[in-house]
Amino acid sequence: MNFKLFKLGAAAALTVSGASVISNLKPVAATTYKSAIKRVKISYLPGNGVRIWTNYQNGRFMGFRAKDGTEWNVVKTAVDKSGNLWYMVGDNEWIQARYTVDIASTASDLKAEKKSKSLLTKAKEAVTIKLPDKADKTDKKEETKTSKTAKASTKKTAEVATVATSTLNKESKESKNVSQSVDSVQGIINLAKEQVGKSYAWGANGPDTFDCSSLVQYVYQKAAGINLPRTTYDQVKVGQTVSINELQPGDLIFWGSTNAPYHVALYIGNNQYVNAATPEQGVVLQTLSSYYYPTIAKRIL
Template identity: 45%
Template sequence: MNIKSNFVKVTAAAALTLTGVATVSAVKPDSTTANVQAATTKVKINYVPGYGINIWDNYNHGHFTGQHAPHGTTWNVINQATDKKGRTWYQVGEGQWIMAQYTVPANSKKAKKVVKTTKTTTNATATTTKKAKKSVQATGDASAVITLASAQLGKAYVWGGNGGNGFDCSGLTSYVYSKAAGVNLGRTTYDQVKQGSTVSMDNLQPGDLLFWGSASAPYHVGIYVGNNQYIHAATPGQGVIKQTLSSYFYPSVAKRVL
């Protein structure tokens, strides 16, 4: 009887031990999965409607991959890093990095809003531009262009704006060249990139137009003002600003119209 009793006790203890191991093994994968999910961050690209931001292969001295993250799209952040200039970058894929400053949390309700111009302002501006229309071959004054562009610094980014309350990128260039030099560039980046002659990025002169994106259908434009700097209507959050040319956001083509 003692032998049988001891055998039963040993068997019961073994069963409890095996059950305990099985229970631990079942919990561990769930815990690991939970940690991975908690570490995943989602962000939304918040740049300019219809445009996107460049995707780079590294966050320090990276190269443009030729791909863009369109405005309004949501991305999973798998890593985060800070470059030598103190700027935050998000890794969204293997060899794919985007600048954090052009994103908001995916569930954010504080996304930057794009201001729309009123019909009255648009019509009034269109009338003024029409009166000032001249051939792009007209002699221009680069100094006057830079002076007028500088006077717009700090104004708001307004989607479709070309004067008055603010500007979008091509609205700013159209307004400045028309008012300062009597040159009609056209209203969109597609029109403006067809004007003047293409110049090397190593041979820029104040007053040259800088374009980003496709050489035939760019999505952004600014005015080179010298000293490796340019003025442009950047984003709804930044408005009209002056920036230094950077390899992280480098123009694809430059045009001389003056």
């Protein structure tokens, strides 16, 4: 690089705010030293220059200035009595360091800088080489995360499917039970009607002669496969108690109290019931009436 000195003509000097400023700078070639220890740039007032002195200690102004923004090789440094740092930039040519900024070191420092850059490049390459590993780890992490999410989703789906299946099975089972219940109730009604006309005898167990409780026991066992207790006293204790006003076909209806029921019949709907009434009546189909109204109702199905 060809560095320049600028010569100041005496007539060109003027004063601005008490400072000597150059209005006309003429470049003068400066010696470039291979033994330079660093390189600096003049950082002064734009368009102006820093004075160049013959010596850092009690030197005289040479009449030249180093222009703002120009670059200079520094071959030597020194500190004056006041503690100011000076740079030697030519043959007995000195400038104050405070008006400069370092650009780069030269000679051995430049070599060190080159080595430093080389190490930095290698470091960057090492980082670059490791980046795929990091990326792989990130990918694996994302893959693991995705896998976990997928597994969680699959698990959730499986749980939902299980719940849905369970619900469907339950509903299917309930539907099946309802269907079976309906079929059973209808079978009970049909079988009960078939017994109408048979005789009554207290303590008889059928199939041709019944008393009130044996008729109910026989019909439920044959039509629905449900084994009810033999006596009215025990039959009133099974099943779900329901209101007389909410009777459904297949319900058992009792007269008397829970502790002392004296008669039982099988409700078949439409306010009708089948029962083994008396020795004179036998098994008959009758209609509910206000003067002979049941007091208890039990739902078996």
